[in-house]
Amino acid sequence: MSELAITGFSASYGSFRAVADVGLTIAARAVTAFIGPSGCGKSTLLRSINRLHETVPGATVSGTVTLGGEDLYGRAVDPVEVRRRVGMVFQRPNPFPGLSIRDNVLAGVKLRRHRLAKAAADNLVEVSLRAANLWDEVKDRLGKSGTSLSGGQQQRLCIARAIAVEPAVLLMDEPCSALDPLSTLAIEDLMASLRQDYTVVIVTHNMQQAARISDATAFFSTDGPRQPGRLIEYGPTTTIFSRPAEQATADYIAGRFG
Amino acid sequence: MSLTTDRLEMGPVAGSASAHSGTALADPSAPLSGVPYAGLPDPGLPAPRPRIGLATRRSRRDRLAELAAQKTAAGAGWAIVVILAGVLVFLLVQGWPALAAGADDLPAHASDFWTLAGPLAFGSLWASALALSLAAPIAIAVALAITQYAPRRLRTALGGAIDLLAAVPSVVYGLWGLMTVAPLLARVYPWLTAHLGWLPFFAGQPSASGRTILTAAIILALMVVPIMAAVCREVFVRAPASSAEAAYALGATRWETIRLAVLPFARSGIISGAMLGLGRALGETMAVAMVLSPTPFLVTFHLVESSNPNTVAAFIAQTFPEAHGLETSALIALGLILFALTFAVNAAARRVAARAAGK
Ligand SMILES: Nc1ncnc2c1ncn2[C@@H]1O[C@H](COP(=O)(O)OP(=O)(O)OP(=O)(O)O)[C@@H](O)[C@H]1O
Ligand SMILES: [Mg+2]
Numbered sequence: 001m002s003e004l005a006i007t008g009f010s011a012s013y014g015s016f017r018a019v020a021d022v023g024l025t026i027a028a029r030a031v032t033a034f035i036g037p038s039g040c041g042k043s044t045l046l047r048s049i050n051r052l053h054e055t056v057p058g059a060t061v062s063g064t065v066t067l068g069g070e071d072l073y074g075r076a077v078d079p080v081e082v083r084r085r086v087g088m089v090f091q092r093p094n095p096f097p098g099l100s101i102r103d104n105v106l107a108g109v110k111l112r113r114h115r116l117a118k119a120a121a122d123n124l125v126e127v128s129l130r131a132a133n134l135w136d137e138v139k140d141r142l143g144k145s146g147t148s149l150s151g152g153q154q155q156r157l158c159i160a161r162a163i164a165v166e167p168a169v170l171l172m173d174e175p176c177s178a179l180d181p182l183s184t185l186a187i188e189d190l191m192a193s194l195r196q197d198y199t200v201v202i203v204t205h206n207m208q209q210a211a212r213i214s215d216a217t218a219f220f221s222t223d224g225p226r227q228p229g230r231l232i233e234y235g236p237t238t239t240i241f242s243r244p245a246e247q248a249t250a251d252y253i254a255g256r257f258g
Numbered sequence: 259m260s261l262t263t264d265r266l267e268m269g270p271v272a273g274s275a276s277a278h279s280g281t282a283l284a285d286p287s288a289p290l291s292g293v294p295y296a297g298l299p300d301p302g303l304p305a306p307r308p309r310i311g312l313a314t315r316r317s318r319r320d321r322l323a324e325l326a327a328q329k330t331a332a333g334a335g336w337a338i339v340v341i342l343a344g345v346l347v348f349l350l351v352q353g354w355p356a357l358a359a360g361a362d363d364l365p366a367h368a369s370d371f372w373t374l375a376g377p378l379a380f381g382s383l384w385a386s387a388l389a390l391s392l393a394a395p396i397a398i399a400v401a402l403a404i405t406q407y408a409p410r411r412l413r414t415a416l417g418g419a420i421d422l423l424a425a426v427p428s429v430v431y432g433l434w435g436l437m438t439v440a441p442l443l444a445r446v447y448p449w450l451t452a453h454l455g456w457l458p459f460f461a462g463q464p465s466a467s468g469r470t471i472l473t474a475a476i477i478l479a480l481m482v483v484p485i486m487a488a489v490c491r492e493v494f495v496r497a498p499a500s501s502a503e504a505a506y507a508l509g510a511t512r513w514e515t516i517r518l519a520v521l522p523f524a525r526s527g528i529i530s531g532a533m534l535g536l537g538r539a540l541g542e543t544m545a546v547a548m549v550l551s552p553t554p555f556l557v558t559f560h561l562v563e564s565s566n567p568n569t570v571a572a573f574i575a576q577t578f579p580e581a582h583g584l585e586t587s588a589l590i591a592l593g594l595i596l597f598a599l600t601f602a603v604n605a606a607a608r609r610v611a612a613r614a615a616g617k
Contacts, residue, residue, distance in 0.1 A: 050507060083509040087508070088507040096505070097519075097522050097523045098523065099518075099522065111510055111514055
């Protein structure tokens with residue numbers, strides 16, 4: 001089981017606390033959406049799940065995050081290992097410069113297994129690109145540079161790259177915000193199929209998107225600027241969107257603030 | 259990449275670039291003031307009437323400044339072209355007679371000009387190639403250490419220290435090489451011939467003074483490292499953070515992140531830096547002239563023997579004080595050859611860098 005459990009979790013940048021005292025359990029094989037106004041710490045929390053947060057100079061965390069019962073912040077845990085099990089897709093597509101489409105997909109795998117038979121590599125490239133709904137568009141030009149693709153294609157390439165290493169969890173930080181509606185649709189379709197194999201966590205500012213694709217929704221907010229972000233409400237997406245328990249949640253979803 | 263643009267090549271490049279920026283910049287100055295369609299290139303059309311008087315005044319001043327900038331840039335560009343052409347004509351006119359000269363008139367009693375020039379050109383290329391292959395890995399490592407591994411607080415200080423090395427005059431390197439490095443290496447070379455003598459490079463009788471082409475190349479490498487490291491530092495710093503995050507998020511270690519996200523991005527910049535260093539090594543005179551103990555007309559790949567090929571620049575410097583008549587012509591013709599060598603290396607480098615950047 002790759003259930004994620006976050007308890008008593010806080011994250012800071014130097015002396016500034018960006019996320020305070022968050023606790024929630026993210027179900028395996030489901031899509032969980034993080035929503036909330038800008039600056040409430042969604043990205044910070046997401047980046048804490050794969051221990052990317054600590055690569056920022058001065059960044060610290062407290063509390064625990066467990067994946068399938070295993071403490072990701074345990075003393076003996078190597079953050080590099082955590083990141084291999086928790087994949088991430090960023091807001092801006094970021095294929096590796098100078099690498100072909102094929103090599104971009106294989107980049108993560110090659111980090112672990114330096115020798116990969118060509119047939120196995122070919123197969124993995126095809127499977128990953130198919131899973132990312134990109135195969136048909138690029139199968140004739142796998143040797144071309146990854147940065148030669150359109151933005152939407154690049155983002156799907158980044159998804160293919162992330163799932164090629166078969167992580168347990170896939171984190172997505174506003175993966176569609178730089179994309180056109182058609183590419184957004186392609187990625188939303190993709191998420192519906194990814195949910196069958198992965199624990200997917202997605203940050204989005206698009207309420208319709210959260211409602212369409214997620215099973216559970218967590219709403220975060222702050223008490224004001226330079227205040228830490230807190231988890232306000234968490235539950236099944238249908239409940240959060242139809243009968244939220246908190247007034248702030250209802251206001252945010254209705255577009256009255258944030 | 260502009261970084262490969264050696265001084266010698268600047269002429270046409272600067273000229274055309276200024277002409278371009280002139281026309282490109284002249285247009286946007288108008289839309290800034292809110293005039294619609296001012297970007298149209300036809301100067302014969304009357305400009306549409308601006309809505310605000312204030313905007314007209316500013317735009318007129320802008321246009322004057324624009325004109326001044328354009329003329330200055332174009333003037334500078336042409337000045338370089340003219341100077342370059344002047345130097346070329348000087349070298350050609352003065353050097354030409356040497357091509358037909360015989361043994362009695364040439365320096366070192368060479369039987370003809372090419373017997374003299376060939377080995378020297380080889381020496382220049384060989385010494386520079388050696389220096390570059392020693393310097394490049396060190397420069398890249400130094401730049402990586404400063405930009406990727408050193409604590410943030412130390413980065414500026416370390417970078418400054420490396421830059422300072424570039425400011426050391428070559429005479430100082432030459433003195434130091436002659437008095438310290440050469441005697442030191444003279445003790446290492448016998449070991450090299452004894453243990454690596456099966457490699458043709460280290461075959462033969464090791465030099466007792468240590469003043470070999472390898473010593474010269476090591477000194478040259480020391481002079482090339484700061485230049486190349488400075489260029490590498492610039493490009494490494496500019497590697498996009500988003501790619502580095504992508505690498506980390508895939509479970510890459512620090513070094514794997516550098517390999518995936520920094521080095522590929524920096525490739526063309528690294529090549530540019532190397533070529534800048536190569537240019538410096540090719541043209542370096544003093545340090546080589548002081549350190550190297552040359553043998554006339556020698557072409558050899560042996561690195562640690564007491565007989566060594568000379569370089570063009572060092573030969574000119576050593577011979578010029580006592581040269582007269584056709585000897586001087588020959589030296590000037592040699593200068594022309596060095597000019598051509600540097601130019602060719604730069605052109606090749608630009609092509610390589612452009613290809614690496616376009617990939
Ligand atoms: N590298 C950083 N250094 C210092 N403070 C940071 C850094 N990154 C984010 N912050 C601060 O942490 C807080 C939370 O930022 P975060 O990026 O997590 O918000 P977010 O909810 O993702 O916002 P958005 O919806 O705009 O992406 C903000 O106040 C932000 O200014
Ligand atoms: Mg964010």
